[in-house]
Amino acid sequence: MKEHKSPLVAVITAIAALLAAPSALAADPARIGVGLSMTGPLAYLSQQYVQGMKAAVEFVNKNGGVGGGRQLELVIRDHKGIPSEAVAVTKRLIDDDKVDIVDIDLPSTVAIAAQAVTKEAKVPQIAGYTFAPAAVKQGNPFFFRACTTADLIADALARSIVAEKGNKTIAMLAPNDDYGRSAVQALKTALEKQNGPQVVYADFYERTQTDFSPVLLKMKSLNPDSLFIDVRWPASATVLKQMVELGIKKPLFSSVNFYNAQLAEKAGPMLEGTQLSVAWAPVFTDPASQEFVKAYSEMFKAQPDDSASLGWTATMVAAAALRAAGPGAKGEQLRAALSKVEYTGPQGVVRFDANGDASVPAHVLRYQNGGYHFVR
Amino acid sequence: MLELAAQQVVNGLLVGAIYALMALGLMVILGILRIINMAQGELYMLGGYFCYLTVAKLGVSYFPALVVAMVLTAVAGIFMDRLAIRPLMRRPFYMVFLSTLAISMILRNAAELIWGPDPQTIPSPFSPLPIVIGPIYLTTQKLFIFGAALLAVAAFAAFLRWTRAGMAIRALARDHDTALLMGIDANRIRAITFGVGAALAGAAGALIGAMFDVYPTMGELPLLKGFALVVMAGMGSVAGVFVAGLTLGVAEGLTAAFLSTGYADLVAFVVMLCVLMVKPEGLTTWGRSRA
Numbered sequence: 001m002k003e004h005k006s007p008l009v010a011v012i013t014a015i016a017a018l019l020a021a022p023s024a025l026a027a028d029p030a031r032i033g034v035g036l037s038m039t040g041p042l043a044y045l046s047q048q049y050v051q052g053m054k055a056a057v058e059f060v061n062k063n064g065g066v067g068g069g070r071q072l073e074l075v076i077r078d079h080k081g082i083p084s085e086a087v088a089v090t091k092r093l094i095d096d097d098k099v100d101i102v103d104i105d106l107p108s109t110v111a112i113a114a115q116a117v118t119k120e121a122k123v124p125q126i127a128g129y130t131f132a133p134a135a136v137k138q139g140n141p142f143f144f145r146a147c148t149t150a151d152l153i154a155d156a157l158a159r160s161i162v163a164e165k166g167n168k169t170i171a172m173l174a175p176n177d178d179y180g181r182s183a184v185q186a187l188k189t190a191l192e193k194q195n196g197p198q199v200v201y202a203d204f205y206e207r208t209q210t211d212f213s214p215v216l217l218k219m220k221s222l223n224p225d226s227l228f229i230d231v232r233w234p235a236s237a238t239v240l241k242q243m244v245e246l247g248i249k250k251p252l253f254s255s256v257n258f259y260n261a262q263l264a265e266k267a268g269p270m271l272e273g274t275q276l277s278v279a280w281a282p283v284f285t286d287p288a289s290q291e292f293v294k295a296y297s298e299m300f301k302a303q304p305d306d307s308a309s310l311g312w313t314a315t316m317v318a319a320a321a322l323r324a325a326g327p328g329a330k331g332e333q334l335r336a337a338l339s340k341v342e343y344t345g346p347q348g349v350v351r352f353d354a355n356g357d358a359s360v361p362a363h364v365l366r367y368q369n370g371g372y373h374f375v376r
Numbered sequence: 377m378l379e380l381a382a383q384q385v386v387n388g389l390l391v392g393a394i395y396a397l398m399a400l401g402l403m404v405i406l407g408i409l410r411i412i413n414m415a416q417g418e419l420y421m422l423g424g425y426f427c428y429l430t431v432a433k434l435g436v437s438y439f440p441a442l443v444v445a446m447v448l449t450a451v452a453g454i455f456m457d458r459l460a461i462r463p464l465m466r467r468p469f470y471m472v473f474l475s476t477l478a479i480s481m482i483l484r485n486a487a488e489l490i491w492g493p494d495p496q497t498i499p500s501p502f503s504p505l506p507i508v509i510g511p512i513y514l515t516t517q518k519l520f521i522f523g524a525a526l527l528a529v530a531a532f533a534a535f536l537r538w539t540r541a542g543m544a545i546r547a548l549a550r551d552h553d554t555a556l557l558m559g560i561d562a563n564r565i566r567a568i569t570f571g572v573g574a575a576l577a578g579a580a581g582a583l584i585g586a587m588f589d590v591y592p593t594m595g596e597l598p599l600l601k602g603f604a605l606v607v608m609a610g611m612g613s614v615a616g617v618f619v620a621g622l623t624l625g626v627a628e629g630l631t632a633a634f635l636s637t638g639y640a641d642l643v644a645f646v647v648m649l650c651v652l653m654v655k656p657e658g659l660t661t662w663g664r665s666r667a
Contacts (some may be wrong), residue, residue, distance in 0.1 A: 038493075039488055039493050039592075039593075040493070040593065041593075043493035043494070044493070044494060173637075176638045203636050203637050203638065204636070204637070204638045205637050205638060206637075206638055206640075206641060208596055208597040208641075209597075209637065209640075210584075210588040210594070210597070211391055211588070212637075213387045213391075213629075214384055214387060214388075214628065214629045214631075214632030214633055214637055214640065215632050215637035217380060217383050217384060217387065217629075217633060218380065218632060218633045218637075221377075221379065221380040221633075234494070234495035234589055234591065237495075237589070238588055238589070241504060244504050244505070244506075245504060245505075245506050245513065245515045245518075246506065246513045247506050247508065247513055262494070266497065
């Protein structure tokens with residue numbers, strides 16, 4: 001039987017409901033839509049990145065949220081590292097999840113692909129893990145890169161490569177995607193600028209490749225003085241193992257792909273002496289790093305890594321923009337707020353230029369005696 | 377240059393033996409049951425995980441764990457057939473194809489849920505240090521894998537040739553209707569065929585898993601390479617598939633050495649397309665009745 005209520009009862013009930021939950025109505029949460037490669041070869045980096053984001057959300061919400069009583073929320077979706085899937089995920093985050101800002105990362109190609117959607121929808125897109133130089137050259141005023149770039153990473157690493165004694169030739173291997181090709185090109189340019197060693201060989205491996213013996217044998221046959229091997233986890237462990245199997249012992253240079261606690265645990269002795277460029281490392285002791293490490297360690301009972309720090313910074317920058325733009329701000333207002341953000345994060349100062357690029361500096365570490373140590 | 381080529385040939389032979397093992401599993405299912413089994417890569421993945429769990433969690437040593445992995449993968453293959461393929465056998469072939477594709481997705485995602493996306497290492501008793509013979513660098517693990525793959529292929533060939541079940545499989549492949557009239561129990565042979573095909577994939581996964589770790593997506597590429605080999609070799613002799621596997625492994629190694637490692641996969645599929653155009657039935661056949 002249908003229940004009938006008098007209008008007075010209905011009004012009183014509605015008022016009571018409003019009084020009972022004032023904050024819920026006054027402050028819908030601000031949402032960051034996150035598209036990452038939660039499965040596939042970039043899953044490890046994506047998971048670390050998400051943990052950094054979660055630590056930042058917790059930190060922001062504990063400290064009053066993003067203004068107007070609003071809490072910060074993440075909506076996380078998996079694009080598997082595939083650009084077409086990233087486009088679909090971005091649309092879903094904007095159309096269905098109604099997020100305020102999106103962060104589509106890992107690898108750079110997905111951040112570039114997603115820009116077609118964010119530009120048309122006029123939704124700000126922040127990138128915390130997109131190093132490819134081309135990412136800020138898509139003519140998208142809604143795109144903001146809050147991390148370092150392949151060029152800056154290459155410059156930092158090139159200095160270490162040049163400083164290696166007797167290093168006259170180098171062979172390179174990187175992933176066959178936008179990130180890998182950008183990394184090799186940027187390193188070649190940086191080495192040329194710094195009169196560094198001659199690049200005698202550069203090759204690119206496919207995402208699904210598991211056996212690196214053929215390419216390592218090719219590198220070995222050329223007898224270079226040093227190697228730049230930028231191979232992602234878990235293939236990075238295989239490469240190190242196969243280098244031992246093939247008797248290859250050369251000064252090794254790499255990227256953040258070799259900055260990985262699991263890799264160190266699995267292939268530590270083979271990693272000894274390797275120098276790698278990173279955006280951040282726990283060895284940094286500046287106040288922003290300390291704040292990040294404290295928040296992260298409290299939440300996850302573990303030490304954060306480079307990827308987590310990038311997730312933290314992207315979220316903190318997005319939170320600063322949401323706070324500055326105020327409740328209800330969307331699209332253009334949020335874009336304007338983001339363009340004016342100045343945030344000092346663990347990696348350095350994030351301040352966007354006219355292209356939406358923060359050009360945060362990169363650093364170099366050396367793996368020695370079972371740990372990563374700061375070089376420059 | 378010669379040293380590089382020699383090392384690439386040796387390395388290619390080792391890799392090719394594994395490709396052949398994977399392809400034989402596909403060939404027996406495709407040749408007898410006419411099923412394009414898209415979940416064969418996941419059977420390969422299960423073989424790797426079964427071996428990992430047996431060694432790392434139950435403390436069994438690596439060698440008996442290989443046999444355990446083969447047996448468990450065979451059981452998984454038979455279950456897969458019984459639950460998701462056999463009920464569709466009177467439907468159009470594309471429904472069976474889609475069903476195996478669905479199983480592939482389900483198994484891969486289930487593996488991610490259960491074991492996570494991170495790779496797991498199978499503890500193996502092999503030394504990482506190389507054995508150096510002139511310009512050739514080998515490891516005991518690679519030699520073992522080659523020997524084990526060779527043994528598995530030989531055992532499979534012997535099974536087909538000398539056992540009653542093997543003869544029944546060959547009879548069904550040669551002339552399905554006549555074989556049934558001769559009293560062959562098609563359902564039993566079907567289960568055996570699926571079990572054997574799955575066990576071969578499981579063996580390949582367990583052997584390779586010990587070298588390159590096990591993870592949910594590990595079956596993607598071997599599946600494609602396996603299909604390429606089956607197309608190249610045809611539904612024919614075990615030796616044909618084995619030789620095609622070795623040839624592919626060597627061709628890939630030489631491509632990586634003298635062209636680019638990124639083009640290594642291209643070789644498999646270019647050769648496959650060429651064979652399809654020139655000799656669509658493959659280089660060898662079961663000798664199926666064309667009547």
